[in-house]
Amino acid sequence: MRDIVHTPHAGASNYQTHSASQNTLLQRMWRAKRYYLYLVPIFALLGVFSYYPPIMALYYSFTNFNGVSGKFIGLENFSDLATDRIFRASIGNAIKLLLANMVTGLIPPLLVAELLFSLRSRRMGDFYRTAFLIPTLVPAIVIIMTWRYIYHARYGLINSLLSAVGLDFLAHDWLGSFDTALPALIFFGFPWINATIMLILLAALIDIPRELIDAFRLDSTSTMQRIMHVDLPYIVGAIRLVIVLNIIATLQGFNLQFAMTGGGPGTATTVPAFHMFSQAFFSSRFGYGSAIGTLLFLVIAGLTVLTRRYLRSGIEYEA
Amino acid sequence: MFVTVTTGASNIRPSQPSSIRAGLQRLQGVLHLILIPTLLLSLAPLALLLIDAGKTTEQFEAHPWALTLPYHFENYWVMAGGMSRYIINSSIVSGIAIPLALALASYTSYVFARFKFPGKEMLYYAIIMLMMIPFVLYLVPQYLLVLSLGLMNTRWALIFPYAAGGAVFGVFLIRPFMAGLAEELFEAARIDGAGDWQVFYRIALPLCRPILATLMIILLLGQWNDIIWPSVTMTQDKLYTVTLGIFSIAKSVFHGSSLGQTQWGFMFAAFVISSLPLVFVFILARKAFIQGLSSGALKF
Numbered sequence: 001m002r003d004i005v006h007t008p009h010a011g012a013s014n015y016q017t018h019s020a021s022q023n024t025l026l027q028r029m030w031r032a033k034r035y036y037l038y039l040v041p042i043f044a045l046l047g048v049f050s051y052y053p054p055i056m057a058l059y060y061s062f063t064n065f066n067g068v069s070g071k072f073i074g075l076e077n078f079s080d081l082a083t084d085r086i087f088r089a090s091i092g093n094a095i096k097l098l099l100a101n102m103v104t105g106l107i108p109p110l111l112v113a114e115l116l117f118s119l120r121s122r123r124m125g126d127f128y129r130t131a132f133l134i135p136t137l138v139p140a141i142v143i144i145m146t147w148r149y150i151y152h153a154r155y156g157l158i159n160s161l162l163s164a165v166g167l168d169f170l171a172h173d174w175l176g177s178f179d180t181a182l183p184a185l186i187f188f189g190f191p192w193i194n195a196t197i198m199l200i201l202l203a204a205l206i207d208i209p210r211e212l213i214d215a216f217r218l219d220s221t222s223t224m225q226r227i228m229h230v231d232l233p234y235i236v237g238a239i240r241l242v243i244v245l246n247i248i249a250t251l252q253g254f255n256l257q258f259a260m261t262g263g264g265p266g267t268a269t270t271v272p273a274f275h276m277f278s279q280a281f282f283s284s285r286f287g288y289g290s291a292i293g294t295l296l297f298l299v300i301a302g303l304t305v306l307t308r309r310y311l312r313s314g315i316e317y318e319a
Numbered sequence: 320m321f322v323t324v325t326t327g328a329s330n331i332r333p334s335q336p337s338s339i340r341a342g343l344q345r346l347q348g349v350l351h352l353i354l355i356p357t358l359l360l361s362l363a364p365l366a367l368l369l370i371d372a373g374k375t376t377e378q379f380e381a382h383p384w385a386l387t388l389p390y391h392f393e394n395y396w397v398m399a400g401g402m403s404r405y406i407i408n409s410s411i412v413s414g415i416a417i418p419l420a421l422a423l424a425s426y427t428s429y430v431f432a433r434f435k436f437p438g439k440e441m442l443y444y445a446i447i448m449l450m451m452i453p454f455v456l457y458l459v460p461q462y463l464l465v466l467s468l469g470l471m472n473t474r475w476a477l478i479f480p481y482a483a484g485g486a487v488f489g490v491f492l493i494r495p496f497m498a499g500l501a502e503e504l505f506e507a508a509r510i511d512g513a514g515d516w517q518v519f520y521r522i523a524l525p526l527c528r529p530i531l532a533t534l535m536i537i538l539l540l541g542q543w544n545d546i547i548w549p550s551v552t553m554t555q556d557k558l559y560t561v562t563l564g565i566f567s568i569a570k571s572v573f574h575g576s577s578l579g580q581t582q583w584g585f586m587f588a589a590f591v592i593s594s595l596p597l598v599f600v601f602i603l604a605r606k607a608f609i610q611g612l613s614s615g616a617l618k619f
Contacts, residue, residue: 032436042423049483053460137597140544141562142590145569146364155383199613252455280459297456
């Protein structure tokens with residue numbers, strides 16, 4: 001007990017400013033030395049693998065480092081990006097994917113969450129919840145490869161179904177054609193019930209005070225109205241979180257490009273993150289890749305802040 | 320906070336309960352009508368896996384997507400050997416990285432939650448801040464770092480970054496939990512003469528088990544599903560994680576190389592096998608699993 005450094009006005013900021021107490025900051029730090037010692041292991045690991053890499057990423061952004069050597073070239077990487085045809089195409093694709101994922105990444109899970117929330121039977125609710133998260137137990141790569149097979153030109157499920165109902169002429173090499181590859185990536189995962197997102201939204205719905213819901217029910221207001229006036233305003237925080245998660249996942253993810261399309265055909269499905277990856281790892285342009293990474297980091301940070309600021313809770317406003 | 324929303328809710332009409340109940344009953348039926356097809360569609364790709372895993376080449380060529388009999392269970396045996404090596408590789412990586420992350424995160428959280436010292440909050444935020452940096456910014460420099468440390472094609476190339484990332488998220492998750500534990504317990508232990516380490520090990524750690532289980536699941540899912548990072552650091556088949564193993568099997572089937580163009584049944588059998596470990600974990604720790612899934616979002 002006596003080892004705990006007691007200050008009458010505990011709080012981090014008080015330590016930095018001059019001390020009203022009789023001890024100097026250094027004395028207090030010396031007395032607390034073993035707490036700093038306790039923190040050495042984590043900071044040693046983080047120092048190497050968490051602090052150093054992003055700092056180096058910023059540095060590499062201004063060099064033409066190719067894995068062996070490189071020199072400082074100022075903003076050249078960034079000005080090259082402005083005229084990079086593939087990069088420009090990748091931005092267009094990213095915007096399309098972002099808009100599509102805004103819908104597919106939020107609406108279906110929200111709908112299922114609302115349905116589960118309205119279920120009376122606890123047992124059925126439990127059953128559905130468990131059943132919907134079964135796909136999470138399968139490695140992501142397996143899901144991706146299965147969809148690649150579903151889209152397969154010769155054996156694919158979609159083409160098989162089409163020919164089974166006599167619509168052979170619609171059969172298509174879905175991932176191999178320029179005009180259908182990006183839509184195919186958007187359709188991937190249909191019906192888009194992401195268990196994580198569904199569980200977040202469901203947890204938020206369950207948090208709504210019971211009396212509020214019951215009052216609306218007894219008032220025989222329609223369920224739709226309840227959803228619009230109680231549920232949605234109440235879970236705006238969770239929705240905002242889901243949107244931020246979707247933005248981040250869409251902008252930095254490229255598993256589908258990596259394992260399904262390779263960004264092609266041509267530039268049909270490439271995204272900035274995949275362009276970064278291929279520039280760095282296929283062309284050894286690590287400096288250039290880092291520049292793309294830095295840009296993506298700034299965009300993600302900016303969008304996160306914007307979402308937080310402009311998508312505020314209706315409840316917060318009214319209070 | 321939400322008072323305004325409740326206005327008008329107080330004048331409950333008591334004469335309506337029976338019609339409401341009838342309405343709700345009808346509504347319940349509609350719910351299932353929407354939920355069941357949605358669920359079936361979500362699970363359809365998995366059913367497809369199971370159906371196709373039991374096919375011979377001829378069966379697959381003739382009916383690529385319908386169930387064909389007899390179902391060839393031996394396909395699983397053919398793939399079991401190769402897959403078990405990948406599963407062992409992934410297990411070794413997670414088996415070191417996750418305990419390391421849990422140990423670092425829990426002890427650090429204990430220090431942050433139970434002691435006071437100058438600069439504590441600053442150090443805490445220096446750790447938490449790292450969660451704001453997206454993976455894309457790490458990929459290139461971390462690869463170059465691993466390369467220069469000579470860790471390429473060693474398991475440490477996966478273990479260290481996974482442990483570091485896990486420790487950061489762990490501190491974020493565990494510190495509030497640790498701070499919420501009753502001070503009396505700690506005080507009693509200290510009066511009994513227990514040192515910092517003993518208090519942590521005997522009192523704090525056992526109490527933190529639920530949150531540690533949750534964290535374990537989150538990290539396990541992340542590592543198990545990671546595609547990009549292992550693919551740049553592991554280039555030898557003997558080190559492949561489950562994801563990389565699956566990817567190389569699938570690539571050779573899709574592009575018709577080593578395994579032969581027509582071994583689709585084997586590929587799907589491998590897919591099914593790769594899912595078993597997490598199914599097993601789920602059965603063992605269902606509650607922690609669900610909690611882990613939903614609190615994975617706390618990251619942001």
